[in-house]
Amino acid sequence: MTAELLIEQLLNGLQFGFMLFLMSAGLTLIFGVMGLINLAHGSFYMIGAFSAAATFAFFNSFWLSLFASFSSAAVVGVIVEKTIIRKLYNRDHLDQVLVTFALILFFSELIRWIFGAFPLYLDVPKILNGSIEIFDGIYYSKYRLFIIFVGLIIATFLFFLIGKTNLGIQIRAGQYDREMISALGVNISKLYTLLFGIGAALAGLAGALIGTIQSVEVGMGEPILILAFVIIVIGGIGSIKGALIASLLVGLVDTLGRFLIPWVLQTITNPSDAMSIGSAIGSMLIYILMAIILILRPTGLYGKILS
Amino acid sequence: MLKIINLILSIGLLLASSLVFADGHxxxxxxxxxxxxxxxxxxxxxxxxxxxxxxxxxxxxxxxxxxxxxxxxxxxxxxxxxxxxxxxxxxxxxxxxxxxxxxxxxxxxxxxxxxxxxxxxxxxxxxxxxxxxxxxxQNDNLHEAAGGHANSAGFKNTFILAPNYPAGKDALTGFKRYFKGSLAGEIYTKLGQTDYAVEIAQIRASKADSVFFFLPGGMGIGFMKQYAQSGIEIPVVGPAFSFDQGILKAVGEAALGVKNTSQWSKDxxxxxxxxxxxxxxxxxxxxxxxxxxxxxxxxxxxxxxxxxxxxxxxxxxxxxxxxxxxxxxxxxxxxSSNHHPIQDIYVREVIKEGDILTNKIVSVGLKDHSNAYVSQCSM
The missing domain is CATH 3.40.50.2300 (Response regulator)
Structure with missing residues (x-):
């Protein structure tokens, strides 16, 4: 194994981590502030990717399709919040899970009805095509660097929003005491709608960014949703900082695990077995990580201490 | 009276329905x-x-x-x-x-x-x-043809990957059964995985002269697009599953010119x-x-x-x-005696017909090909 390979894999881990952050940031805010388990978050990811692909087919512009992804996901998010989710805030978690699970089925069928069951096409713009030499002899995909860059911008934006703005104060206050901030005259339902919209928009953006290098197909949101839930549990529910650190942690552990474990095993057994055992352990790794963190810190890395 | 009519009617119906069932075809x-x-x-x-x-x-x-x-x-x-x-x-x-x-x-x-x-x-x-x-x-078949094609294309050192499930294992077994060169690496990925950055980095580092992959459905779309992005120039070979009509549109130009093996082709x-x-x-x-x-x-x-x-x-x-x-x-x-097809397996190439990406046959990979498990089946 060479240093170049290791550095490339570290970058891959970072890129995956930032991608997961876009998904989990919205999820953790919605869960933390509104107390809502939103299984339909993966559907916004899918909606983002499909509206990006549709816009791309029509205008043939990547940047326009990126814009379409988060704006359409935000619009759908706001509509869903105002019509359905709003009725769930006072219900228990089981009702929320049932309704948002139904939303997954609904959106998957709707998308299939509109676009068909075959994957759609979405491609990287010319300027981000190919790879770039970042250090001596280390090449890395321009598009993946772009994803890291977008992740950094969004993270900065969210930290600014939560930490420095009036809205951020309301969000943080909402996490601790919902009744008190509405008693103080904050329009809590407007805040919830806004928050839900932001979460959906981030998921939609993630869908378009990832759909571009993977495949845009029905059901693409669910695998990543599971990881997003793992992350908000590791990071501590409601904490953006926790979500960021947990995302990067999960991204790096998953990427390096998939790559290093078979490599280590190869020294003790034959390559074929090493590969199959290694990939099996590799896919368990993040769940093992979650278990260890929960044993050491039951509320997650940055979760509030339960009283 | 009505009861009797009812009875007769229901007997009639019963007979009629049993008549339908009696029609064995x-x-x-x-x-x-x-x-x-x-x-x-x-x-x-x-x-x-x-x-x-x-x-x-x-x-x-x-x-x-x-x-x-x-x-x-x-x-x-x-x-x-x-x-x-x-x-x-x-x-x-x-x-x-x-x-x-x-x-x-x-x-x-x-x-x-x-x-x-x-x-x-x-x-x-x-x-x-x-x-x-x-x-x-039989699962191995198309991959066996791909192995044969890799030989005739002059590949000596191939990197192979497939998902970790029965068909993925059959795929790599099938490829290795016919491929005569050495392996630069062998990877099993997670079934349903769509990001291959980790694997592509390993391909780049392996100094292979070619890549064989079996990643059906959406998995292959992700792999081909990311591979094209990575700037790696070595040729890929695969079974038709990653280059079939349903997904070519989603893979796009990245697939153009790729040789793939199939028992069927549009042409x-x-x-x-x-x-x-x-x-x-x-x-x-x-x-x-x-x-x-x-x-x-x-x-x-x-x-x-x-x-x-x-x-x-x-x-x-x-x-x-x-x-x-x-x-x-x-x-x-x-x-064959174990109830699997004996058929020709072709090598196809992805081409563009007008605006549509599709495949055309370039050669016959394996003629009248059966499968390697006939002797293990006691039928």
Whole structure:
């Protein structure tokens, strides 16, 4: 194994981590502030990717399709919040899970009805095509660097929003005491709608960014949703900082695990077995990580201490 | 008086309905296939191909259910179809892990299973069964042809990867059986994985001169796009699954020029295939994929057997299936002793016809190819 390979894999881990952050940031805010388990978050990811692909087919512009992804996901998010989710805030978690699970089925069928069951096409713009030499002899995909860059911008934006703005104060206050901030005259339902919209928009953006290098197909949101839930549990529910650190942690552990474990095993057994055992352990790794963190810190890395 | 009329009427009805059942050439098919979520394009193509083949038959009733690519759901559906729907023939499963969960139980309960896709080695060798027929291929076949093609293309040091499930293992086994060069690396990925940055980095570092991959459905789309992005120049080879009609549009230009191996191609020159391609386009408004051709052949095989025997007479129906007396879209088609196809496997190249990406045959990879498990099957 060479240093170049290791550095490339570290970058891959970072890129995956930032991608997961876009998904989990919205999820953790919605869960933390509104107390809502939103299984339909993966559907916004899918909606983002499909509206990006549709816009791309029509205008043939990547940047326009990126814009379409988060704006359409935000619009759908706001509509869903105002019509359905709003009725769930006072219900228990089981009702929320049932309704948002139904939303997954609904959106998957709707998308299939509109676009068909075959994957759609979405491609990287010319300027981000190919790879770039970042250090001596280390090449890395321009598009993946772009994803890291977008992740950094969004993270900065969210930290600014939560930490420095009036809205951020309301969000943080909402996490601790919902009744008190509405008693103080904050329009809590407007805040919830806004928050839900932001979460959906981030998921939609993630869908378009990832759909571009993977495949845009029905059901693409669910695998990543599971990881997003793992992350908000590791990071501590409601904490953006926790979500960021947990995302990067999960991204790096998953990427390096998939790559290093078979490599280590190869020294003790034959390559074929090493590969199959290694990939099996590799896919368990993040769940093992979650278990260890929960044993050491039951509320997650940055979760509030339960009283 | 009314009671008596009622009685007579109901006896009449009973007789009439038993008459319908006495007509042995009626047959009920249970199709379990993937119609939602990831990989649904494959199931939809198999279903559409099959339905096109049996469209004009009045004697076939088809019950279709969606397995969502989940083994547990497939098992439940199979139980339901056997116990309450009382189907005679099961078909439709795309994925080998689902086939392994459903097929052994179904055939041992006296049902026929005609596989339009999955052909795991376990069901071709020791686990073969007289009621199980595979109309597509044994899993290893297309990969064996890819291995052969890699030799003739002069590749010496290949990097190979496939998902970690029965068909993925069969794929790499099949490739290695025919490939004479050395392996620069061998990776099993997670089934359903769509990001291959980790694997592509390893390919880059491995100094391989070529890449062989088996990543069906959406997995292959992700891999090809990311591979094209990575700036690695070495050629890739693969089975048709990652270059079939259903997904070429989503892969885009990245696929252009790639050699892939298939038992079927749109441009195969025989009467049955020409009719199939044009009928499919008329019916569904899109080009057929190899999955559609497999579904279609499955339907045609079933109808050919129904003409010869009733499904109630299992022995003769089985003989009728075994003779494979139908016009396959692949031209030459017969069954080996373990009920898997003996057929030609072609090397195709991805080309552009106008604006549409599609495949054309460049050579015959393996002629009259059977499978490596015939001797392990004691049938």
């Amino acid at each position: 009626k047959l009920k098919v249970g199709m379990i296939t993937t119609l939602s979520g990831g990989g649904s394009g494959l199931g939809i193509d198999v279903r559409d191909g099959f339905m096109l083949a049996v469209k004009d038959s009045k004697d076939i009733e088809v019950v279709i259910e969606d397995d969502q690519r989940k083994p547990d759901i497939a098992v439940q559906l199979a139980d339901k179809m056997i116990q309450s729907e009382k189907v005679d023939v099961l078909t439709g499963i795309i994925w080998s892990n689902l086939a392994m969960a459903v097929v052994p139980a179904a055939v041992s309960q006296g049902k026929f299973y005609l596989s339009p896709n999955a052909g795991p080695s376990a069901l071709a060798g020791k686990g073969c069964h007289e009621n199980y027929f595979n109309v597509a291929w 195969l020159d025989n009467k049955a295939n020409k009719k199939f391609v044009s009928d499919f386009q008329n019916e569904y408004g899109r080009l057929p994929s190899l999955y559609a051709s497999q579904g279609y052949d499955t339907g045609k095989l079933l109808m050919s057997a129904m003409e010869k025997a009733s499904v109630k007479d299992m022995g003769s129906f089985r003989e009728a299936l075994r003779s494979a007396d139908f016009d396959s879209t692949r031209g030459q088609f017969s069954f």
